[in-house]
Amino acid sequence: xxxxxxxxxxxxxxxxxxxxxxxxxxxxxxxxxxxxxxxxxxxxxxxxxxxxxxxxxxxxxxxxxxxxxxxxxxxxxxxxxxx
Amino acid sequence: xxxxxxxxxxxxxxxxxxxxxxxxxxxxxxxxxxxxxxxxxxxxxxxxxxxxxxxxxxxxxxxxxxxxxxxxxxxxxxxxxxxxxxxxxxxxxxxxxxxxxxxxxxxxxxxxxxxxxxxxxxxxxxxxxxxxxxxxxxxxxxxxxxxxxxxxxxxxxxxxxxxxxxxxxxxxxxxxxxxxxxxxxxxxxxxxxxxxxxxxxxxxxxxxxxxxxxxxxxxxxxxxxxxxxxxxxxxxxxxxxxxxxxxxxxxxxxxxxxxxxxxxxxxxxxxxxxxxxxxxxxxxxxxxxxxxxxxxxxxxxxxxxxxxxxxxxxxxxxxxxxxxxxxxxxxxxxxxxxxxxxxxxxxxxxxxxxxxxxxxxxxxxxxxxxxxxxxxxxxxxxxxxxxxxxxxxxxxxxxxxxxxxxxxxxxxxxxxxxxxxxxxxxxxxxxxxxxxxxxxxxxxxxxxxxxxxxxxxxxxxxxxxxxxxxxxxxxxxxxxxxxxxxxxxxxxxxxxxxxxxxxxxxxxxxxxxxxxxxxxxxxxxxxxxxxxxxxxxxxxxxxxxxxxxxxxxxxxxxxxxxxxxxxxxxxxxxxxxxxxxxxxxxxxxxxxxxxxxxxxxxxxxxxxxxxxxxxxxxxxxxxxxxxxxxxxxxxxxxxxxxxxxxxxxxxxxxxxxxxxxxxxxxxxxxxxxxxxxxxxxxxxxxxxxxxxxxxxxxxxxxxxxxxxxxxxxxxxxxxxxxxxxxxxxxxxxxxxxxxxxxxxxxxxxxxxxxxxxxxxxxxxxxxxxxxxxxxxxxxxxxxxxxxxxxxxxxxxxxxxxxxxxxxxxxxxxxxxxxxxxxxxxxxxxxxxxxxxxxxxxxxxxxxxxxxxxx
Numbered sequence: 001x002x003x004x005x006x007x008x009x010x011x012x013x014x015x016x017x018x019x020x021x022x023x024x025x026x027x028x029x030x031x032x033x034x035x036x037x038x039x040x041x042x043x044x045x046x047x048x049x050x051x052x053x054x055x056x057x058x059x060x061x062x063x064x065x066x067x068x069x070x071x072x073x074x075x076x077x078x079x080x081x082x083x
Numbered sequence: 084x085x086x087x088x089x090x091x092x093x094x095x096x097x098x099x100x101x102x103x104x105x106x107x108x109x110x111x112x113x114x115x116x117x118x119x120x121x122x123x124x125x126x127x128x129x130x131x132x133x134x135x136x137x138x139x140x141x142x143x144x145x146x147x148x149x150x151x152x153x154x155x156x157x158x159x160x161x162x163x164x165x166x167x168x169x170x171x172x173x174x175x176x177x178x179x180x181x182x183x184x185x186x187x188x189x190x191x192x193x194x195x196x197x198x199x200x201x202x203x204x205x206x207x208x209x210x211x212x213x214x215x216x217x218x219x220x221x222x223x224x225x226x227x228x229x230x231x232x233x234x235x236x237x238x239x240x241x242x243x244x245x246x247x248x249x250x251x252x253x254x255x256x257x258x259x260x261x262x263x264x265x266x267x268x269x270x271x272x273x274x275x276x277x278x279x280x281x282x283x284x285x286x287x288x289x290x291x292x293x294x295x296x297x298x299x300x301x302x303x304x305x306x307x308x309x310x311x312x313x314x315x316x317x318x319x320x321x322x323x324x325x326x327x328x329x330x331x332x333x334x335x336x337x338x339x340x341x342x343x344x345x346x347x348x349x350x351x352x353x354x355x356x357x358x359x360x361x362x363x364x365x366x367x368x369x370x371x372x373x374x375x376x377x378x379x380x381x382x383x384x385x386x387x388x389x390x391x392x393x394x395x396x397x398x399x400x401x402x403x404x405x406x407x408x409x410x411x412x413x414x415x416x417x418x419x420x421x422x423x424x425x426x427x428x429x430x431x432x433x434x435x436x437x438x439x440x441x442x443x444x445x446x447x448x449x450x451x452x453x454x455x456x457x458x459x460x461x462x463x464x465x466x467x468x469x470x471x472x473x474x475x476x477x478x479x480x481x482x483x484x485x486x487x488x489x490x491x492x493x494x495x496x497x498x499x500x501x502x503x504x505x506x507x508x509x510x511x512x513x514x515x516x517x518x519x520x521x522x523x524x525x526x527x528x529x530x531x532x533x534x535x536x537x538x539x540x541x542x543x544x545x546x547x548x549x550x551x552x553x554x555x556x557x558x559x560x561x562x563x564x565x566x567x568x569x570x571x572x573x574x575x576x577x578x579x580x581x582x583x584x585x586x587x588x589x590x591x592x593x594x595x596x597x598x599x600x601x602x603x604x605x606x607x608x609x610x611x612x613x614x615x616x617x618x619x620x621x622x623x624x625x626x627x628x629x630x631x632x633x634x635x636x637x638x639x640x641x642x643x644x645x646x647x648x649x650x651x652x653x654x655x656x657x658x659x660x661x662x663x664x665x666x667x668x669x670x671x672x673x674x675x676x677x678x679x680x681x682x683x684x685x686x687x688x689x690x691x692x693x694x695x696x697x698x699x700x701x702x703x704x705x706x707x708x709x710x711x712x713x714x715x716x717x718x719x720x721x722x723x724x725x726x727x728x729x730x731x732x733x734x735x736x737x738x739x740x741x742x743x744x745x746x747x748x749x750x751x752x753x754x755x756x757x758x759x760x761x762x763x764x765x766x767x768x769x770x771x772x773x774x775x776x777x778x779x780x781x782x783x784x785x786x787x788x789x790x791x792x793x794x795x796x797x798x799x800x801x802x803x804x805x806x807x808x809x810x811x812x813x814x815x816x817x818x819x820x821x822x823x824x825x826x827x828x829x830x831x832x833x834x835x836x837x838x839x840x841x842x843x844x845x846x847x848x849x850x851x852x853x854x855x856x857x858x859x860x861x862x863x864x865x866x867x868x869x870x871x872x873x874x875x876x877x878x879x880x881x882x883x884x885x886x887x888x889x890x891x892x893x894x895x896x897x898x899x900x901x902x903x904x905x906x907x908x909x910x911x912x913x914x915x916x917x918x919x920x921x922x923x924x925x926x927x928x929x930x931x932x933x934x935x936x937x
Contacts, residue, residue, distance in 0.1 A: 016313070016346070017150045021592055023350045024146030026180030030351075036377065037384055043487040044386050045496075045591055052208060053177050054380070056483045058490065058591030 011066035094172030096143035097596035103230035167247035175205035217364035282333035293323035400468035411460035419453030451629030470609035474601035493580035505535030533893035539845035551878035624899035678721035705729035731775035731782035891922025
């Protein structure tokens with residue numbers, strides 16, 4: 001995803017612990033996030049805005065957050081936050 | 084009348100919980116650990132309207148699952164320790180997520196007050212809250228607070244006390260004289276929806292049939308919810324197989340309905356409940372997107388621009404700590420040296436119980452306490468710097484930047500900061516690992532931290548590198564040694580991560596809190612906490628070990644020496660007396676006259692005790708002799724001449740001290756100033772010569788030949804004696820005993836003995852080498868020691884010593900801090916044994932290969 005893009009979380013993959021952690025930090029299915037800093041293959045974590053909170057998510061982790069971008073009208077399930 | 088009420092503080096990380104805690108308790112707090120785990124437990128007390136209140140600051144968590152140790156600790160505390168009331172600190176600017184924790188605490192049936200903290204920030208962000216309405220919807224009292232300014236604190240405590248009064252576990256507290264607070268209904272239950280509620284009922288029924296005990300006051304419903312979530316602790320708690328079978332059935336059933344594991348569905352329902360309440364009572368008027376924090380982050384978290392800023396910040400923190408810290412450290416060292424000297428002078432010396440006691444007190448206790456305290460300025464300053472980084476919110480950004488690098492060695496971005504501090508001193512670096520959230524990361528970081536070559540080890544390199552390497556090579560060799568440490572640290576981190584500290588690569592999900600200006604109060608409390616913790620926990624261990632090491636280096640005492648040092652010292656004194664008598668003739672006195680030796684006795688005493696003789700000492704001796712002579716009406720010419728002689732000595736010494744470092748006025752001096760100074764000095768000396776008459780040449784001979792010869796002889800004897808004593812002591816015997824094991828590394832017993840000393844602190848290695856080589860342990864003897872080392876060892880051996888000191892045997896302060904911080908002797912033992920074994924292997928390989936090559 002590109003910087004500044006907004007998307008809705010549609011699924012969380014990965015282990016139970018990881019998913020619980022994301023959920024407890026407010027990242028639930030249906031919530032909207034905005035990418036502030038993208039990984040762009042650099043290996044850096046992804047920085048997203050979730051409401052007023054700013055979350056840094058490790059690159060490997062971000063690949064497990066499924067979203068569909070809001071900007072594109074068509075449903076686009078399975079887009080990862082980090083690509 | 085006072086009654087003890089316990090308030091537990093819960094809340095998300097960065098919700099201002101700690102600020103609120105500090106605001107409530109001030110300095111009346113202490114930090115401990117929860118039993119059995121290494122999670123910090125901060126407690127404090129304060130009095131409110133005559134009621135004594137204990138506050139327990141729970142670890143900051145987002146949830147109360149059983150996944151992280153902090154969450155388990157918080158949950159267990161709330162359930163088992165029955166605080167009278169919980170104050171959940173809610174970040175009002177981040178409402179829904181903060182309430183997620185609040186809802187879970189609510190489900191535990193603990194009386195709770197919500198502190199809507201940072202309500203000013205929320206207002207600034209255009210969030211309008213109808214608190215009474217929200218309070219009614221959630222069924223808990225809400226108080227708006229601003230912890231940074233202290234706003235709302237009184238109301239918050241009133242409210243908490245009111246609740247504690249009616250709380251199920253609370254004692255009756257006299258409430259007369261203040262308001263009872265908001266009227267709220269009973270705490271609401273999260274409605275999980277018919278399908279889930281049905282399954283909850285099934286499980287509760289199964290638990291009731293089994294007459295299962297209820298987990299504290301939380302009740303069976305809570306237990307059933309946790310079982311549905313697959314909570315491991317809840318499963319362990321439930322012993323009834325039928326209830327567990329029902330649980331598994333329910334989970335499968337719900338999974339089938341929702342196509343998602345129940346815990347996620349349950350979380351969704353909680354969020355649903357929260358957002359339902361928020362929709363009615365909270366309005367966000369402005370969609371604030373680009374806040375100031377985001378603008379700062381655009382620069383500071385930038386992968387290219389952010390990095391140099393980060394490095395500059397680290398450099399600044401490092402410099403602040405180790406440059407500013409050097410002054411108080413020096414003062415403290417001088418204070419303890421002075422204390423040791425004063426105590427030494429008061430106590431009897433020599434053999435016998437008195438001497439042993441004095442040595443224990445001076446070298447063991449004062450030395451040990453001094454060693455502990457002299458770390459303190461660095462620790463305080465360092466944690467001040469760390470507190471600034473943390474409280475401002477920058478630490479999370481630093482971790483963000485460093486994560487890519489640290490991730491490669493299986494560590495969290497935050498590990499970078501302790502590792503950097505490790506180049507200054509390992510002890511505060513290990514304490515700084517407290518900023519790491521995961522225990523696994525903390526342990527890995529602690530284990531490898533001693534490989535970051537600390538400042539004390541630099542003294543060893545500074546001794547060996549110039550002894551063996553030409554100037555052009557010195558820099559690269561030093562750099563190479565540091566690099567070896569870093570490479571080994573990376574290798575060890577990877578190895579540990581793949582073996583005993585296996586665990587999934589840390590899930591890097593971290594909140595970047597808002598940038599905030601740290602409060603002075605918060606910083607001071609933070610730094611003081613750490614300093615006190617260090618003194619109390621590590622200090623006692625360090626003191627104990629330093630006394631043991633003192634005993635190792637002092638006992639057993641040698642009864643019969645290889646040489647008769649006393650006789651040799653007496654012989655030196657006889658020579659001195661003969662020389663002084665020969666000066667009698669030069670001064671025109673009879674050879675046997677006693678005045679001169681009498682007048683010099685004070686200086687001789689100083690020399691005999693190894694004390695330096697300063698120009699001031701000479702002036703004092705001269706003045707005393709003069710007083711004696713002038714007080715005596717029948718003063719003889721002998722006394723007059725002795726006085727003149729002493730004054731001449733003092734004058735010459737003073738002139739030399741004043742013009743120290745000025746070369747003689749000879750040859751071509753380009754520097755006009757130094758030429759002028761040397762002329763001035765020569766003129767001064769000429770004046771002294773003119774006014775002193777025959778005393779002048781005698782004084783010169785005494786200062787330049789007689790006294791230095793005597794002092795030098797005594798000095799050598801003392802050093803030889805100390806070398807013999809050390810070699811005879813347990814430390815020396817260990818050194819000798821280790822020689823067969825150390826020989827493959829190229830080490831002899833001297834290095835072995837010095838390594839025993841290095842266990843106390845790395846810089847002791849150099850001092851011990853000085854003693855075993857009988858050149859003395861002071862700084863002035865470094866050159867003498869260096870030439871001894873050059874004579875006895877090859878460059879390869881020198882390199883091996885440096886490698887061994889770099890890798891092996893972390894100093895006892897490090898081991899003590901690791902022990903206390905890791906919460907177990909095991910980890911400290913592993914660190915000590917593991918690193919020493921690694922050092923042995925590396926040094927062995929280097930030495931044996933090196934020998935083949937040379």
